[in-house]
Amino acid sequence: MSATTTRPLTLEEFLKxxxxxxxxxxxxxxxxxxPMPKGRHSRLQGKLCAVVNQVVELPKIAYAxxxxxxxFGGRSIVPDVAIFNWGRIPFTVDEQVPDNFELPPDWTIEILxxxxxxxxxxxNILQCLKYGSRLGWFLDPDDLSILVFLPEQQPELLQGEDYLPVLKEVELTLTVNQVYGWLKMSG
Incomplete structure (x- = not known):
């Protein structure tokens, strides 16, 4: 009787x-x-993309x-929001957005x-920082807090009226309460 062992898939095999x-x-x-995004997750994700892109897309600063x-780095992850500086987006030869991004975002946002x-x-946020991301946010809608990650610094837990750090080239001011305020849609 012989045991059958299956070798783990490589990243290249996974991507195929x-x-x-x-x-x-x-x-x-x-x-x-x-997991399939549910209501709060979907709302926060959509608003974060819209609010960031409203500030950065037209002047070609970045895109969410x-x-x-x-x-990258032996992983293939799907951040809830991945913000890339415009100059780091690997456009195709005909200046279209490519299908494959083989690099970490400049700013990664995950919603629990x-x-x-x-x-x-x-x-996943730590992996992004290890390979060159400059900012990570971890949103916990149950706790109404945002854990902020910056390279080579301890994470910082922000709540209430705390201002959230953004990339220095992004002119956006947000507090934790403003972000979670987007969850209230009636009224």
Whole structure:
């Protein structure tokens, strides 16, 4: 009787698989499905992209992409919001947005869903910082807090009227309360 062992998939093999809905991520040789976004998650994600892009898209400073696959450093992750400085977007020869981003975003934003493990999500932010991201936000809608990550610094827990750091080239002022205030849509 012989035991059959299956070797883990490589990143290259994972990237050849068909995309799933919701997306799956490739972390440490494992395929990990992301949970389907629910109401609060979807609202925060949409508003963050819209508010950031309103400030940065026209002057070609940056762009906020929702659910963009980023493959680098042996992982393939799908941040809830991935913000890239305009000059780092790997446009195609005909100046279109490419399908594949093989680099970390300048600013990564993750919104915790009830089914997710916080440390796994924070691990993705730390991976981004390790490979060159300049800012990470971790939103916890149940706690109404945002954990902010900057390279080579301790994370900072922000709440209430605390101002949120953004990339220095992005002219945007937001407090934690403003971000979570977007969840109130009636009235």
């Amino acid at each position: 698989l068909p995309e799933t809905k919701p997306a799956s991520e490739y972390i440490n040789g494992e395929i990990i499905p992301k 992409f929702p659910e963009l696959r980023c493959s 869903s009830p089914e997710q493990k916080p440390n796994k999500v924070i691990g």
